[in-house]
Amino acid sequence: MVVNPTAGKGRAAHAGTGVLAGLRRAGHDVVDLSGPDAAVALARARAAVDGTGGTHGPAAPVDALVVVGGDGMVHLGAQAVAGTDVPLGIVPVGTGNDFAATLGLPVRDPAAAGAALCRALDAGPAGRRPVDAALATGPGLDGGPRWVAGAVSAGLDAAVNARANQLRHPRGSARYTVAAALELARYRPWSYRLTFDGVADHDADHDAGAGTALRLRPGPAGTATWTGRAALVTAANGPQIGGGIRVAPAASLDDGLLDVLVATDLSKAGAVAVFPRMFTGGHVRRRKVHLVRARAVTVEPGPDAWAAGERPLPVAHADGERLGPLPLRVEVRAHALRVLVEPC
Missing domain, CATH: 3.40.50.10330 (Probable inorganic polyphosphate/atp-NAD kinase; domain 1)
Incomplete structure (x- = not known):
């Protein structure tokens, strides 16, 4: 223990x-x-x-x-x-x-x-539930490859996580609220390049008419890419992060897929509007919020990431812990983790 x-x-x-x-x-x-x-x-x-x-x-x-x-x-x-x-x-x-x-x-x-x-x-074997885990890899990750139970954050949610870890007050979940306010005040969308492997579907949770699907460009060996500016890039194994933020409401711990949330090019007012909706999962119905279900995603700085006047990309976090700077790859490993859960 x-x-x-x-x-x-x-x-x-x-x-x-x-x-x-x-x-x-x-x-x-x-x-x-x-x-x-x-x-x-x-x-x-x-x-x-x-x-x-x-x-x-x-x-x-x-x-x-x-x-x-x-x-x-x-x-x-x-x-x-x-x-x-x-x-x-x-x-x-x-x-x-x-x-x-x-x-x-x-x-x-x-x-x-x-x-x-x-x-x-x-209960013996009946009390051991197999669930998926994600493996994060990349040249800058602290301590090398890392297993992830919940989600990898690489956008505004990662910036909020990092700021919250720096704050001494207030204590508890209120610290994340303060950190979110501080980060939203200086927010601008970042430039990313995303490469997906094994895409199953995308924007499946959008209501009809909510907006166009994320435009993925087919690549070699069954990959698909997207390049652009985004506020949020989160590769989720489970549905929630940050003490109840429903970042990917339909994500399952045992479907062999990541739910990758991409909130594209939100204005500051748009980001302020979307963030509170994440506590209920309502953000997935917003026009610029997209979900891609895939086996893996590689998150890299986009072509404008190093331009003059650009803010540095957030350092990636996983399960609330610092991972390290981009680029990184997140790949789901089906049933890689067994957890003790009493039988129903």
């Missing part, structure tokens, strides 16, 4: 103690892998998953990895278990908890989440 002691305004530390005790009372052998920082905790988690735990972990591979915290801890856990048979258990007590909410887990109720976790473990 790995606990983020700062998640949920410090609630995770207390929650972790309770969950650890509850798992042990239920007869499970639990090793606390929490470390002084995320890098140490991840190293310990990876060692526990592959059975080289050393002084801080078991000498044999663990049966499951449990994380206590928010989406950042889910992101950490995914780095250790994605692509393996070891399932990920989640006790969601962070600020956002978007991935856990999508799974239907008890959010901000550690006692209920711990009890559900025990029931999932007791």
Whole structure:
């Protein structure tokens, strides 16, 4: 088990103690892998998953990895278990908890989440749900390739995420509201080039007459490209980010596709109008907001990105964590992640 002691305004530390005790009372052998920082905790988690735990972990591979915290801890856990048979258990007590909410887990109720976790473990294979994960790669990514549970943001939402991470006040979800106001005040659309692989459909969620579809240009080997200015570029594995922002309302965790949101060339007034609608999913019906379902997308700076007077492109974020600068590729890997969810 790995606990983020700062998640949920410090609630995770207390929650972790309770969950650890509850798992042990239920007869499970639990090793606390929490470390002084995320890098140490991840190293310990990876060692526990592959059975080289050393002084801080078991000498044999663990049966499951449990994380206590928010989406950042889910992101950490995914780095250790994605692509393996070891399932990920989640006790969601962070600020956002978007991935856990999508799974239907008890959010901000550690006692209920711990009890559900025990029931999932007791259910054996029936308590392990396979879901998709995305793999982000690129020359500038921090720490190399990264697994993503929820979404990769590379536009205005990434800029808001970065600003929120810099703010000390206010605490909790209100920090994102303040960060959004600050970023919208200086917003201008950025120049992008997007290359899609395995396009299944696009603009499927638009109402009739909402606007023209995103104009994709066919490329080699079944690819398709789009070049232009955009406010939002988000490759979503799940439907929500940022503590309830319904960025891709129809996205599914197990369809083998990414829902790529592209909000094209919005004015500042347009961006201000679209952003609050993202909490309900109503933004997908706006004329300049498009959804492309594809197996993978490569996000690069567009031809005008380096022109004089251009603002730097936002640094990409995933699951609320910094990834690194563009370019990057995001590719879905079907059923790469197993999560502990009690059977219905």
